[in-house]
Amino acid sequence: MLITQKLKILMVEDLQTDAELIKREITRSGIRFISHVVETREDYLNALQEFDPDIILSDYSLPTFDGMQAILLHQELAEHIPFILVTGSINEETAVEVMKAGADDYVIKEHLTRLGAAIRAAIQKKEIIRLRNEADEKLRVFSRAIEQSPSSIIITDDEGKIQFVNAKFTNFMQYSLNDVIGKTPRILNPGHASKEEYEDMWNTIRTRNTWQGEFKNRKKDGSQFWENVIISPLLFHSGNISNFILIMEDITEKKRMIDDLVIAKEKAEENDRLKTAFLHNISHEIRTPMNAIVGFCDLLNDQDLQPNEYKHYTEIITQSSHQLLSIITDIVNLSTIEAGQERILANALNINSICSLIFELFILKAEHKNISLSYQTPLSDNEAIIISDETKLTQVLTNLLSNAVKFTNHGSIEFGYILKNDNLEFYVRDTGIGIPEEKYEEIFKRFYQIDRKENRQYGGSGLGLSISRTYVKLLGGNIWITSELGKGSTFYFNIPYNRQ
């Protein structure tokens, strides 16, 4: 080792002459230096702090201090500084003790010519120790970094056999190092990744590139999870591969979130599509009566209109206006349902009165189409009083009756209720066109009717049954249908027979 700078030498020496001799010898050996001489314990301690020596040369016996104390303090406070005992002749035992206590060397004052070489050797020795400590500390940090990394880490040999796994790996995967050592990481992935995937991975890392990919891996207990895996080759100086390192991160949650997002996006798109279809359909349903209103209002201005024509046109205008109104009511009801704001307002009501009201409401329309309309109310007026939502119950019955009249061209319509297992089961039976069995569920979906071209002549918003089903559910019951194509349909719904 080359000592280029001036060496700072701390000398523990009580004899001025000896100190001079020692300095002369050091100069002679070609070492450039500055020195500081102390002879008490107190000065020695101060000098260790303030002079910050590169080396300590200490006499063995001093009036108030000695070489043994100096070396012990040195061991305690400044172990990294080379320490050489420079003394008059001492016995072998003392020398051994001092060396054992941590001195790097000792030089007898009678043989000072050896001092230069001893200083050089001691400094070099300490430097080597320092470098080794530094390297060791670095290794310890690297080792801790891998061992305590928040990612699972596997290190394999150049053939891919596992040599090391870190704590995260063993904790997360539930495999111990012994379970996996000497095996390939493929044991974590039984049959999920394709042969092509493995080939691609090996081709990448064998050509000294980093490979990244996702694997569906399996823990020791068999549970599966998604992992993002980065595999890099570790290279010797020569460029040959010494090991592979696999850094793995659990991405199951991330993947699940992505899946959820995709589902949410698709749902949003589907909703958007339905909304567009809704607007398209509803705009047609609104335009149809609007066209009639505008068209026939125009005709009313005609000068040569006959009184019977005049009456006919105003009837059409009135009927179209009602149709428009009922579509708008349906849309408003639907919006309230959609907004989740539909509430039940329960009060005492008489179901016999409701049935009679419904009958009054539809008898004219039925007679107009030459259909007979009748209803049955088996309970007495006293027994017919229940607690429920009158508006919604009436609305459901109105919707069902309105459909029955619409889809029945001859025959009869009967409605009413029976008491069955603490439920009131309402029914509306017609002899209309009927509904095929495979459509029993679909008809309760929104816009069912207006989506189907074959029923176009019947008009309506296509929302009535969907609204009815929601209302019946709010009332605590179910709605269903039995039907025979061409012969007629019966709609049923039940609500609790709640007399309170």
Next chain:
Amino acid sequence: MDTNNLVEILLVEDNPNDVELTLRALRKNNLSNNIFVVTDGAEALDYFFANGKYSDRNISLTPKLVILDLKLPKIDGLEILRIIKQDDRTKSIPVVVLTSSKEESDIVASYKLGANSFIVKPVDFDKFVVTVRELGMYWLLLNEPPH
């Protein structure tokens, strides 16, 4: 109605109110006595190709003009337009498409399929007369020739 009589205008329309408005307006403008109405898409095709209840119709007697609603039961207007504009027996009949909306896509699709003109409900018959004139059909359809 004897379907072998010369039908001058075939109206394909399912909504009775719209039928009434259209017929009245046509008559008001002296545009033909021989108007025949069919109320769904399947019936329209039967009429054109003399099938079903029109099987004894003389297929070569084509209407001079078709007024076609787009929203029809059973087979919709665009499909009928596609079929009759692809068939040699019917493709030269002028078709005026009638619709309740000004949907861009409906208009584009109709013209692509060979519609000759396009009218939005409620039928504006001043525009209809202009349309018929542009098609060179006005004098043919007029009941009384001009003096």
